[in-house]
Amino acid sequence: MRTIEWSDGIVTTVDQTKLPQKEIILKIKTLDDMAEAIRNMRVRGAPLLGASAAYGLALTAFNSRVSNKDALIEELKSSGKTLKATRPTAVNLFWAIDRILKKIIDSSKNLDEIRYLVIQEAQKIADEDVKANRAIGKNGAELINDGDVILTHCNAGALATVDYGTALGVIRAAWEQGKKIEVIATETRPLLQGARLTIYELKRDGIPVKLITDSMVGFLIQKKMINKVVVGADRIVKDAIINKIGTFTLAVIAKEYNVPFYVAAPKSTFDLSKMSKEITIEERKQEEVTHFRSLPVAASGVEVFNPAFDITPYKYVSGIIHEEGVFFKKDFETFGIDTFTKKNNPEIV
Amino acid sequence: MRTIEWSDGIVTTVDQTKLPQKEIILKIKTLDDMAEAIRNMRVRGAPLLGASAAYGLALTAFNSRVSNKDALIEELKSSGKTLKATRPTAVNLFWAIDRILKKIIDSSKNLDEIRYLVIQEAQKIADEDVKANRAIGKNGAELINDGDVILTHCNAGALATVDYGTALGVIRAAWEQGKKIEVIATETRPLLQGARLTIYELKRDGIPVKLITDSMVGFLIQKKMINKVVVGADRIVKDAIINKIGTFTLAVIAKEYNVPFYVAAPKSTFDLSKMSKEITIEERKQEEVTHFRSLPVAASGVEVFNPAFDITPYKYVSGIIHEEGVFFKKDFETFGIDTFTKKNNPEIV
Numbered sequence: 001m002r003t004i005e006w007s008d009g010i011v012t013t014v015d016q017t018k019l020p021q022k023e024i025i026l027k028i029k030t031l032d033d034m035a036e037a038i039r040n041m042r043v044r045g046a047p048l049l050g051a052s053a054a055y056g057l058a059l060t061a062f063n064s065r066v067s068n069k070d071a072l073i074e075e076l077k078s079s080g081k082t083l084k085a086t087r088p089t090a091v092n093l094f095w096a097i098d099r100i101l102k103k104i105i106d107s108s109k110n111l112d113e114i115r116y117l118v119i120q121e122a123q124k125i126a127d128e129d130v131k132a133n134r135a136i137g138k139n140g141a142e143l144i145n146d147g148d149v150i151l152t153h154c155n156a157g158a159l160a161t162v163d164y165g166t167a168l169g170v171i172r173a174a175w176e177q178g179k180k181i182e183v184i185a186t187e188t189r190p191l192l193q194g195a196r197l198t199i200y201e202l203k204r205d206g207i208p209v210k211l212i213t214d215s216m217v218g219f220l221i222q223k224k225m226i227n228k229v230v231v232g233a234d235r236i237v238k239d240a241i242i243n244k245i246g247t248f249t250l251a252v253i254a255k256e257y258n259v260p261f262y263v264a265a266p267k268s269t270f271d272l273s274k275m276s277k278e279i280t281i282e283e284r285k286q287e288e289v290t291h292f293r294s295l296p297v298a299a300s301g302v303e304v305f306n307p308a309f310d311i312t313p314y315k316y317v318s319g320i321i322h323e324e325g326v327f328f329k330k331d332f333e334t335f336g337i338d339t340f341t342k343k344n345n346p347e348i349v
Numbered sequence: 350m351r352t353i354e355w356s357d358g359i360v361t362t363v364d365q366t367k368l369p370q371k372e373i374i375l376k377i378k379t380l381d382d383m384a385e386a387i388r389n390m391r392v393r394g395a396p397l398l399g400a401s402a403a404y405g406l407a408l409t410a411f412n413s414r415v416s417n418k419d420a421l422i423e424e425l426k427s428s429g430k431t432l433k434a435t436r437p438t439a440v441n442l443f444w445a446i447d448r449i450l451k452k453i454i455d456s457s458k459n460l461d462e463i464r465y466l467v468i469q470e471a472q473k474i475a476d477e478d479v480k481a482n483r484a485i486g487k488n489g490a491e492l493i494n495d496g497d498v499i500l501t502h503c504n505a506g507a508l509a510t511v512d513y514g515t516a517l518g519v520i521r522a523a524w525e526q527g528k529k530i531e532v533i534a535t536e537t538r539p540l541l542q543g544a545r546l547t548i549y550e551l552k553r554d555g556i557p558v559k560l561i562t563d564s565m566v567g568f569l570i571q572k573k574m575i576n577k578v579v580v581g582a583d584r585i586v587k588d589a590i591i592n593k594i595g596t597f598t599l600a601v602i603a604k605e606y607n608v609p610f611y612v613a614a615p616k617s618t619f620d621l622s623k624m625s626k627e628i629t630i631e632e633r634k635q636e637e638v639t640h641f642r643s644l645p646v647a648a649s650g651v652e653v654f655n656p657a658f659d660i661t662p663y664k665y666v667s668g669i670i671h672e673e674g675v676f677f678k679k680d681f682e683t684f685g686i687d688t689f690t691k692k693n694n695p696e697i698v
Contacts, residue, residue: 020647020648020649021645184654186564187538187638187646187647188564189536189538189562189563189564190562192646192647195638195639195646195647195648195651196646196647196648199647199648199651200648203648203650203651209651209652210651210652210653210654211638211639211647211651211652211653211654212638212653212654213538213539213563213594213595213638214538214562214563214564214595215535215537215538215563215564215594215595215598216594216595216654216656216659217598218595218597218598218599218600218601218659219594219597219598219656219659219660220654222597222659222660245562245564245565245568246562246563246564246565246567248567248568248571249564249566249567249568249598249602250567251567252567252601252602252605253598253601253602256601256605289536289544289560289561289562290544290560292641292644292646293644295641295642295644296370297536297541297544297545297641298536298541298544298545298548298560299369299544299545299546299548299549299552300369301552302544302548302552302558302559302560303558303559303560304559304560304561305533305559305560305561305565305569307565307568310565310567310568310571311568311571
């Protein structure tokens with residue numbers, strides 16, 4: 001089953017804030033409900049945010065009662081604004097909205113054709129994500145050896161994408177090839193996507209996994225208990241990868257001990273026209289740190305920093321696994337990251 | 350008020366597992382109750398474990414009904430064994446027990462004199478810890494500048510000692526000198542001593558503090574939001590400092606960005622006859638990671654690593670602040686860490 005599916009004006013997904021203790025299926029029928037689900041991280045993960053935003057526009061198109069084409073385009077633009085205001089960091093969300101809007105603006109299609117086009121393009125974005133993840137898995141699995149112990153952070157799995165996953169796609173593909181691997185998953189505070197989602201996915205697939213707190217990474221790498229790191233990304237910019245808070249800390253430790261550090265992400269996550277300093281790092285609410293669900297865990301009244309992402313400069317990255325291959329450190333050191341992208345994927349630069 | 354106090358066969362302390370939500374005062378009257386309190390971390394922190402173990406022996410001496418000196422010594426030895434079996438890493442616990450047993454074995458004292466001697470020595474250990482912390486604070490405060498933002502990990506405060514604290518002693522002393530400083534405290538998973546205890550202590554003293562998850566350290570150091578790190582230690586050995594899990598990760602990041610990394614600890618934490626590989630790193634129960642209090646936070650049935658401490662080699666340590674001064678990196682690089690200790694504290698080598 002896909003993490004997100006469209007059928008006759010209803011988007012079906014699972015509420016990821018409640019997993020794994022409760023599997024609550026969401027039936028999202030309006031743009032506003034989709035925006036709420038994104039904002040409150042009921043759906044999360046960069047590629048899934050792309051598909052969710054696309055389906056958000058599809059809901060607007062499906063539900064619209066306007067009587068002319070221009071009014072529908074205005075309504076879709078307004079929905080795009082609403083969606084873009086939900087979460088600022090993962091680029092896939094912006095990419096999906098712009099891709100759909102570009103398709104319809106100045107098109108010669110009529111009202112019903114545009115309605116259909118938006119829904120069709122959203123479906124296409126979701127379908128392409130599944131294909132991209134399968135390709136990422138295949139490309140990444142070549143880097144994984146029999147016996148590897150692989151550290152991953154947060155959840156870059158089926159639940160972060162439409163299906164299969166990016167970092168977990170690499171792990172799944174290696175496992176499906178019969179490689180005997182083990183995974184170490186960080187719990188990923190504050191929202192525990194590692195403990196809740198990655199463990200849930202890997203146990204369901206029967207892939208051996210152990211859970212650690214984020215603070216244990218140094219100890220395990222020092223003890224040579226980890227020999228590869230694979231993570232996802234929320235945005236890949238000219239000078240760095242931006243991913244879940246804690247990724248950078250982990251990358252520095254990996255480099256210190258010469259453990260290869262790979263990033264797995266589809267091209268929809270690439271935003272190579274920008275530098276990391278131009279990107280807004282989302283600061284989320286204090287309660288995510290001071291509480292677990294409704295249980296207070298900190299002394300009351302304390303001030304909190306809660307950046308949701310951090311920035312890992314390329315000097316810490318061994319390679320970027322994408323759907324067309326792997327871009328290695330030596331390549332981007334020699335040619336620059338934008339040369340690579342211009343070559344392989346000219347339209348996104 | 351001291352964190353632990355003795356009065357007429359009753360040891361009074363606070364249950365640190367319940368702080369800060371509940372302030373439950375414990376009245377510990379037997380050796381077994383003291384062992385339970387240590388094992389379950391109702392009392393924790395290396396210097397406080399030293400005082401707690403000492404008071405544990407004092408309880409045995411106070412409650413003993415034997416009628417001759419040799420029987421009391423045997424009973425105290427047996428209590429020492431019970432206490433030593435509680436937690437394996439912090440050396441202060443072993444140090445306090447051995448110090449007291451050494452004092453009474455082969456002594457010419459009679460039964461009641463030995464009983465008195467044990468209680469008196471336990472009191473002395475507690476009193477000395479307070480003095481040591483004040484001296485550590487004074488010595489460390491010289492390293493702190495007006496305007497510093499200081500990162501600390503776990504709780505090396507009054508609650509980890511008999512009073513005042515080691516790392517927080519340094520911070521308190523700088524604050525009392527009128528230096529305008531700010532503290533960043535990591536929450537310190539799994540048991541959240543930073544979020545619960547350090548925040549509680551610093552807010553009570555009015556020292557500005559902000560809370561982060563352990564995974565945010567890299568982000569903040571990269572953004573130059575931290576300019577010093579001060580932590581405590583559970584054991585200082587020939588080649589490394591051993592402290593709460595997460596310390597090593599933090600030290601690697603600090604070194605990468607040239608942020609000074611200081612360790613504050615009394616001589617009772619020094620164990621320079623040993624190498625880090627000889628030390629047992631306590632592995633605690635899985636539920637500490639899979640649950641917060643009784644709330645499950647991970648997918649069920651997952652296996653967990655839960656080392657309570659990690660090992661920070663001296664190459665990452667800028668200086669060790671103790672009660673007699675500060676031992677700087679350049680000193681231990683030139684003379685070796687054991688030279689330093691032989692010079693300043695010959696009896697513990």
